[in-house]
Amino acid sequence: MHKIITKKEIAPAVKLFEIKAPLVAKKARAGQFVILRIDENGERIPLTIANFDAQRGSITIIFHEVGKTTKQLGGLNEGDNIADIVGPLGNAMVSKKYGTVVCIGGGVGIAPIYLKIKAFKRAGNEVISIIGARTKELLILEEGIRKTSDELYIATDDGSKGHHGFVTDVLQELIDTKKNIDLVLAVGPVVMMRAVGNVTKRHGIKTVVSLNPIMIDGTGMCGACRVTIDGKSRFACVDGPEFDAHLVDFEELMNRQRIYLDEEDVALQKFEDHKCH
Ligand code: NAD
Numbered sequence: 001m002h003k004i005i006t007k008k009e010i011a012p013a014v015k016l017f018e019i020k021a022p023l024v025a026k027k028a029r030a031g032q033f034v035i036l037r038i039d040e041n042g043e044r045i046p047l048t049i050a051n052f053d054a055q056r057g058s059i060t061i062i063f064h065e066v067g068k069t070t071k072q073l074g075g076l077n078e079g080d081n082i083a084d085i086v087g088p089l090g091n092a093m094v095s096k097k098y099g100t101v102v103c104i105g106g107g108v109g110i111a112p113i114y115l116k117i118k119a120f121k122r123a124g125n126e127v128i129s130i131i132g133a134r135t136k137e138l139l140i141l142e143e144g145i146r147k148t149s150d151e152l153y154i155a156t157d158d159g160s161k162g163h164h165g166f167v168t169d170v171l172q173e174l175i176d177t178k179k180n181i182d183l184v185l186a187v188g189p190v191v192m193m194r195a196v197g198n199v200t201k202r203h204g205i206k207t208v209v210s211l212n213p214i215m216i217d218g219t220g221m222c223g224a225c226r227v228t229i230d231g232k233s234r235f236a237c238v239d240g241p242e243f244d245a246h247l248v249d250f251e252e253l254m255n256r257q258r259i260y261l262d263e264e265d266v267a268l269q270k271f272e273d274h275k276c277h
C-alpha cells in the first residue's frame with residue numbers, strides 16, 4: 001500500500017500526487033516510470049516519475065484525467081492508499097554533456113521534462129526549454145522549468161500565452177536564428193514528437209523522444225508496448241522509453257495506441273454511470 005501524501009490540481013483535470021514509495025524513490029532516475037494499480041481489480045497504468053525524494057521516501061506523478069482509471073485515481077485524496085506501485089521501470093535518460101540542448105514538453109508531457117532539464121543542467125549543458133499547451137491554463141510546471149532552464153519559450157494553440165501556435169514553430173525559429181543546437185529532447189503527444197522529429201531531421205540535429213505506448217507488465221514480457229525502431233521490434237518498457245526520433249515508426253505507434261479506444265470508452269461510461277448511481 002502506498003499513501004498519497006500530497007494532492008494538488010495543477011491545471012484543469014491535471015493532478016499532481018506525491019506518494020509514499022520509499023523503495024522506488026531510492027532507486028529512481030530521470031526518464032524512468034512506474035506502473036500502478038489503484039486496487040486489486042484495477043487496470044495497470046504507466047506514469048512517468050515526475051520527481052522523487054529519496055529522503056522523504058516519495059515519488060511524484062502528474063496525470064491528466066482522461067479515461068476511467070485516471071479519473072478514478074484523481075478522485076483519491078491525501079491519506080488514501082494506492083494498492084501497487086511497481087518501479088522504477090525503463091532506462092534512465094543519458095545525461096552527459098552535449099552542449100546546447102533543447103527540451104520540448106507538450107501538454108501533460110511537460111511533466112516528464114522537468115527532471116530531464118535538471119539532469120542536463122547538472123551535466124553542464126546549456127538548456128533551452130519550449131513548453132506548449134492548448135491554452136495557458138494547461139501550461140504546467142512553468143515556474144520550475146523557467147528557474148531550471150537557461151531560456152524558456154512558451155507556445156499555446158490559442159495564443160493565450162507566448163507564441164500563438166505549436167512548439168515546433170518555436171523550435172524552427174530557434175534553429176533559424178540561434179547558434180548550434182546539439183540535441184533536442186521531446187515528450188508529449190505522438191503527433192508532436194513526430195513533428196519535432198521531422199523538423200530536426202531536415203537540419204541533422206540528434207533528437208530523442210520518450211515513447212508512451214500501451215503497457216501492461218512493464219518488464220518486457222507481454223509485448224503490449226512493442227514499437228518499431230529502425231525497422232526492428234523493440235519493447236518501450238525495457239529498451240526505452242527513449243529512442244532516436246528519426247528512427248521511430250510513429251504511424252504504427254499511433255495505430256497501436258488506438259487499439260482499445262472502444263473498450264476504453266465503455267469502461268469510462270460504466271464508471272461515470274456507477275458514480276451517478
Ligand atoms: P495536446 O494535444 O494538448 O498537445 C500539447 C502540445 O503539443 C500542443 O500545445 C502543441 O504545442 C504540441 N502539438 C500538438 N500537436 C502538434 C502537432 N501536430 N505538431 C506540432 N506540435 C503539436 O497534449 P495533451 O492532450 O496534454 O497530451 C499530452 C500527451 O503526452 C499524451 O498523449 C500523453 O500520453 C503524452 N505523455 C507522454 C509521456 C511520455 O513519457 N512519453 C509522459 C506524459 C505524457
Ligand code: FES
Nearest residue numbers: 216218220223237
Ligand atoms: Fe509488456 Fe513492455 S509493457 S513488454
